[in-house]
Amino acid sequence: MANIAFIGLGHMGSGMAANLVKVGHKVRAFDVSEAAMARAEADGCIRAANIGAAVDGADAVVTMLPAGQHVAQVYANEVFGAARREMVLIDCSTIDVATAKQVGSDAANLGLTMVDAPVSGGTGGAQAATLTFMVGGSEAGFVLARPILEGMGKAIIHAGGPGMGQAAKICNNMILGATMVATAEAFVLAQKLGLDTQTFFDISSKSSGQSFSMTSFCPVPGPVPASPANRDYAGGFGAALMLKDLKLAVGAAAGVGASVPMGSQAEALFQIFNGLGGGNKDFSAIIKLLDGSWQD
Ligand code: NAD
Numbered sequence: 074m075a076n077i078a079f080i081g082l083g084h085m086g087s088g089m090a091a092n093l094v095k096v097g098h099k100v101r102a103f104d105v106s107e108a109a110m111a112r113a114e115a116d117g118c119i120r121a122a123n124i125g126a127a128v129d130g131a132d133a134v135v136t137m138l139p140a141g142q143h144v145a146q147v148y149a150n151e152v153f154g155a156a157r158r159e160m161v162l163i164d165c166s167t168i169d170v171a172t173a174k175q176v177g178s179d180a181a182n183l184g185l186t187m188v189d190a191p192v193s194g195g196t197g198g199a200q201a202a203t204l205t206f207m208v209g210g211s212e213a214g215f216v217l218a219r220p221i222l223e224g225m226g227k228a229i230i231h232a233g234g235p236g237m238g239q240a241a242k243i244c245n246n247m248i249l250g251a252t253m254v255a256t257a258e259a260f261v262l263a264q265k266l267g268l269d270t271q272t273f274f275d276i277s278s279k280s281s282g283q284s285f286s287m288t289s290f291c292p293v294p295g296p297v298p299a300s301p302a303n304r305d306y307a308g309g310f311g312a313a314l315m316l317k318d319l320k321l322a323v324g325a326a327a328g329v330g331a332s333v334p335m336g337s338q339a340e341a342l343f344q345i346f347n348g349l350g351g352g353n354k355d356f357s358a359i360i361k362l363l364d365g366s367w368q369d
Contacts, residue, residue, distance in 0.1 A: 074098050075221060078127035078134045079118065080147060081166070082109040085192070086137035088199035089165070089225045091116035093135075095202075096224040101127040124151035128160075133221045136164045140317070141172035148176050153183055161217035162187040165206070167318060170236045170243070170325050177210065177235035188214040189235065190222060191242035195310050203227045207245075209238035243325055246318035250339040250356070253286040253315075257360035260293050264364075271296055292357035301355035309355030316343040316352070 074097040079090040082104040093100050094117035102118035103126075104110050114120050121127035124147060128134055134152055138144050144166050156162060162180055164173070164187070173189040180187035188210030198204040204226035208215050215231045222229045232241040259282065263273040274296035278288050290309065291297035301309035319340035326333040346352075346362045350369030361367035 075132040076101070076130060077221065078103070078121070078124075078131040079113075079137075080104070080124055080127065080134065080152075081137040081139075081143075082106075082113045082118075083137065083139075084196050085165075085199045086135075087112055087116070088196065088201075089135070089137060089204070090118050091200075092202040093221070093224045094118060098221075098224060101131065103127045125155040128152055128155035132160055133218070134160060134162045135221065136162075136166060138164075138166045140166070141168035144168050145172055145176055149179065153180070153185065156180075156183075156185050158184050158186075160186070161214060161221070163190050163218050163221060164188070165190050165192055167191045167242055167246075167321070168239060169321050170239045171328065173209065173239040174236035181235075186211070186214045186217060187235075188218045189238040190218060191238050192226065193242070193245060194226070196308075199225070206230065207232045207238040207241040209233060209236050209240070211235075239321075240325070243318055243322040246315070247322040247333065247336040247339070249286065250315050250319050250343065251335040252284045253290065253292065253356055254339050254342055254359060254363075256282075256284060256286045257292040257357065258363050260360065261364045286357070290355065290357045292360040300357065302357055302360075306354040306358035306361075309357065311352060312343055312346055312354055312356045312358060313352030315356040316340065316347050319343055 076099045077093055079100050079102045090100050090102055100118045101121045102113040103121040103124050144164055177187050188208050190206045190208045192204040194204040202225055205228040206222045206226050208231050219229055232238045270293050291300040292302055294302045322336050323340050346359055351358055
């Protein structure tokens with residue numbers, strides 16, 4: 074079993090670090106939040122005084138941080154100085170492709186092995202160790218990262234070279250955001266046309282309109298008991314995180330000249346919804362913007 078430094082113990086990182094402990098790894102954890110540190114300690118992690126102390130002598134470093142600037146700063150200012158060539162550096166945060174490529178290239182220039190390995194599966198997947206990891210980096214990096222990621226997920230896929238994990242993640246989530254908007258507006262239209270919601274679900278979920286947005290995160294209460302719509306859109310995948318991922322996708326598209334009209338439209342709608350105070354609700358609550366029932 075490995076010595077692992079785990080940096081960033083928030084909604085996702087806390088469950089992921091706890092799962093690494095459960096499968097027998099020794100996990101030295103660090104977060105700037107004392108509450109996060111206390112929870113990690115209760116889950117069996119070893120409290121590190123700072124990032125350098127967590128990384129020193131580790132076999133692997135896992136980071137799960139909010140955004141690109143945090144990842145760039147943590148690696149440049151703290152991880153790289155304490156890292157050694159034998160260890161693998163694994164960034165699981167969702168960040169922009171350009172920063173992922175830059176940090177990966179900085180690592181390579183220092184003789185270090187780094188992969189970007191963003192996840193799909195949300196906090197439920199983080200807790201249940203059922204995440205999907207999309208890994209960007211060298212084959213050697215993938216081989217080193219895989220046994221660590223296996224303690225936290227069920228599917229570990231090599232997406233390509235540096236940054237390609239992030240590319241897969243934002244393209245996937247652009248589909249998710251756009252299909253949720255399409256699904257939500259179809260349910261609103263069905264209701265206004267006088268079609269029973271459950272009946273429409275029963276038909277469309279077995280027809281060509283079916284999608285993950287419909288069958289796992291159905292935006293209307295009733296048809297899918299586990300969907301956040303049944304608990305006033307609490308929990309799930311926050312609309313603020315969806316906006317973040319759509320911005321990353323649309324920004325990346327602009328950088329390479331790709332046309333993403335559906336992704337751009339979804340971004341614009343989630344921007345409005347976040348501006349109206351919906352950011353903490355599950356992203357399926359976008360239906361309340363579309364049917365005019367949203368009240369902050
Ligand atoms: P979060 O804000 O709950 O956790 C981030 C943690 O990083 C916090 O505990 C924060 O204190 C810590 N942190 C920030 N700067 C730090 C620093 N310099 N050193 C040490 N710790 C630092 O966020 P989250 O929901 O856990 O998401 C983490 C990443 O995973 C994000 O990139 C997000 O987009 C991605 N993601 C989230 C979900 C989800 O459902 N929450 C799903 C998939 C991917």
